Amino acid sequence: MSNLIPALAKIVGDAHVITSDFAPYANDWRKKYFGKPLVVVKPSSTDEVAAIVKLCAAAGIAIVPQAGNTSLVGGSVPDESGSQLVLNVSRMNKVLEVDVINNTMTVEAGCILQTLQEKAAEHDRLFPLSLAAEGSCEIGGNISTNAGGVQVLRYGNTRELVMGLEVVLPSGEVWSGLKGLRKDNTGYDLKQLFIGAEGTLGIITKAVLKLFPAPKSTSTVFVALASPRTALELLSHMRSHLGERLTAFELMSARCVDIVQAAFPAHRSPLAGRHAWVVLLEATDAQPGEALNLAMETALEAALEADLIEDAAIAKNQAEAGKLWDIREHLPEAQARNIKHDISVPISRIAEFIDAADAALEQNWPGVRPVTFGHLGDGNLHYNIAEPPSFTVEAWLAEWKQVSTVVHDCVNAFGGSISAEHGLGKLKNIEVRKYKSPVELALMQSIKNTLDPKNIMNPGKVV
């Protein structure tokens, strides 16, 4: 062990081995988990990652892969033992190739998501993954969590956007599956194992990502409506009118808008009065011009006539659209201290779920205040719960486990998932066992045992 630090320094250089002042690497974004790394190491290439992993495999040292460290479930944070090495990929941040004919981009794992969006735009292409943490999360983390975000409705989760991967396996061997193929039926699709694995099966070092035509027109609207049921009807209505151009459909309760306006007074609803629910919806088109806006206006007029919406504000330009998105994107930060859930149910059952979960919580904790928002078009809610008046915030956070049990049992009863976007990490790795069948759990464990027999890759997460 005493040879470890010099051996790491020989691989990556002294400057990239951190042995004290761990703060940015040891805690999670929400400051819920505080780990104690043995050491933090920041390689700059696949060869360096492979050499570090070989060293750790030989010494039996656990590795916690880390990218932008924006995990909301503690996935990228080491435990408190002081025995786990944090392998941070942020220095591996090169875009290696943009192929506009193949519509692909080959990148290193430490590229910041926003940089990739900008790089695609420079080539008149779109990389559609988009989430509020995009200025700091990195593609290796996005792939390892199968991140979702606000454009899944049209383009799918990260899983749908990854065409090839390079991975350093727990043995230190490198698997190169960096293919930009749209068709490849030569056996198991191995990359799928690593997507969403939260760093438990290997370290992603490079990826081939799918690109799309850059949108040339965008129509962004903030609408008020009566209930999640009406929001579902509006979703179906908008899909009929706009087809695949419908890109985002974000639901927020009145309480969410109140919370953002209180925390960030500059970000105000464009609508007069307070409305029970609002939806931020967006459509994009590869055609420039006014055709999309006209189609949006026609769809909204029909929605108004059908009593689906109460009011609407259409952004007149990019700046106004940005202001509407500001409300949605400041929501995670504005309500940081409550009990979080990241759940999904079949889209058609979302309204029923909200009624059932609200009622179950009210029965147990009278006066409880759900802060309900999410990607309605994906059946995914951030169903967060703020304290009833009789609780302090601290006392309420102490109820996390009991509250989550009520919510997750309800999710399960509706055929849903207790983690739609963020993964399991430390937050849900035990609880998930209650909701998966023994066969499914055994299958997951046997994959882990096969790839990582020494259990050195992010132990204690997922399985």
Ligand SMILES: Cc1cc2nc3c(=O)[nH]c(=O)nc-3n(C[C@H](O)[C@H](O)[C@H](O)COP(=O)(O)OP(=O)(O)OC[C@H]3O[C@@H](n4cnc5c(N)ncnc54)[C@H](O)[C@@H]3O)c2cc1C
């Ligand atoms: C304000 C805010 C908003 C968010 N909104 C969304 C949202 O809309 N949708 C969504 O899906 N998520 C969202 N998130 C959660 C988070 O941003 C995502 O989970 C993101 O994909 C994590 O990326 P990261 O680079 O920060 O990864 P990290 O936090 O560093 O790591 C995440 C997991 O991946 C593993 N990992 C990291 N890099 C690698 C690698 N190279 N190889 C193998 N494993 C690796 C880690 O061990 C960990 O388990 C949000 C977070 C914040 C703070």
